[in-house]
Amino acid sequence: MTSDPPRLRADARRNVEGIRTAALDVFRAGGLNSPLDEVARAAGVSKGTIYHRFGGRQGLIDSVVEELVAERIRGIVTSVDAVDDPVDRFESYLRQIWLLQYDEPAANDVLLRAMPGSEQLIALCEHASAAAARFLDDAQATGTIRDDLTPDDVHLLIWERGIIARACDQQHRDAYRRSFEHTLRGLRSDA
Amino acid sequence: MTSDPPRLRADARRNVEGIRTAALDVFRAGGLNSPLDEVARAAGVSKGTIYHRFGGRQGLIDSVVEELVAERIRGIVTSVDAVDDPVDRFESYLRQIWLLQYDEPAANDVLLRAMPGSEQLIALCEHASAAAARFLDDAQATGTIRDDLTPDDVHLLIWERGIIARACDQQHRDAYRRSFEHTLRGLRSDA
DNA sequence: ATCGTTCTTGACCATGACGTCAAGTAACGC
DNA sequence: GCGTTACTTGACGTCATGGTCAAGAACGAT
Secondary structure: OOOOOOOOOHHHHHHHHHHHHHHHHHHHHHOOOOOHHHHHHHHOOOHHHHHHHHOOHHHHHHHHHHHHHHHHHHHHHHHHHOOOOHHHHHHHHHHHHHHHHHHOHHHHHHHHOOOOOOHHHHHHHHHHHHHHHHHHHHHHHOOOEOOOOOHHHHHHHHHHHHHHHHOHHHOOHHHHHHHHHHHHHHOEOOO | OOOOOOOOOHHHHHHHHHHHHHHHHHHHHHOOOOOHHHHHHHHOOOHHHHHHHHOOHHHHHHHHHHHHHHHHHHHHHHHHHOOOOHHHHHHHHHHHHHHHHHHOHHHHHHHHOOOOOOHHHHHHHHHHHHHHHHHHHHHHHOOOEOOOOOHHHHHHHHHHHHHHHHOHHHOOHHHHHHHHHHHHHHOEOOO
């Protein structure tokens, strides 16, 4: 199972590992569009090696994205799942996703991107979407959250926050939070 | 007054005009970051001429920005000024600015940018900011708009919308409107 | 019509990214 | 140890942008 393809030579294996590690660091810090040269430098390897081993950016992303963000997103879903009040649950889901988008450019890229890649990622996104729809539904049932709100709206709100978060070097976290609280309030039913 | 600097040669005058016109078109369609080569092509002139005549992008912008957006922004302020109800006035100001940002990339760039330039532009922005502050204040006086809202918040809301509008090729106008209505609702006082 | 001056041109350099490949290097099997 | 083959390298090609400048073209004063 480790040696499906004939098995790599020792230096190759070493490099693959080094590159993955470097990619985790670099992508974590700068998002999935960080220059590959930077990853190469961080791995102490030449750009060519990355292309040779991973086929290019997409291959590299596929190979690390799971480890990069899956846990974070799944963590949010399960931790939010434990919240009792349906409205709190819905709102804290959004808050946490929004903050994740601000704090982790890579996760944001994943949430934003048209999801080019891996099976697991698609599953992950569906997991999150399904959870979001569930949270929304429960919250609407209490009458506190507007019932003209659709899962697509939620999607859109996340997308928009992602776009804003990408420009975050120009905005402080507090301002970011303050402003999404406005939006959040707007999702509640009218008096 | 027309001939403060010694007066240009005929071809130069012709080109300056052509470039300004082309810049209006190009910037209108693609925002203030459109490649200067595109402006040059549209003006039937070489890139060098633009640099020679306007000193670069900033100079060119300075020379057309007034004509490009001032009227739109002033128009919004005065038209909104005529609205009776203070809350309507405030909200329709935001709606109109936000739509302007969607519809006119160049205006959006002006609203977004740290305002590098011209005197008149600074005056224009202060005019708009002052109006916004006034609208906010009046609206808050009615008790319908949250009174913890500051002019800075309004600024921020406009900035954020601008960032989103920049990515608008990926979003329909209706979705854009729908989502800013959520935010708008969130600016009202709690029951 | 001529000539000095003003203007314009487009080829040129720079930057920063992606992506490729011939040639050199190092691991592995024997 | 040594040859074979897998691996790596880094120089190179490309594209899209911003920006410059010497040399040639156009103007207009005389």
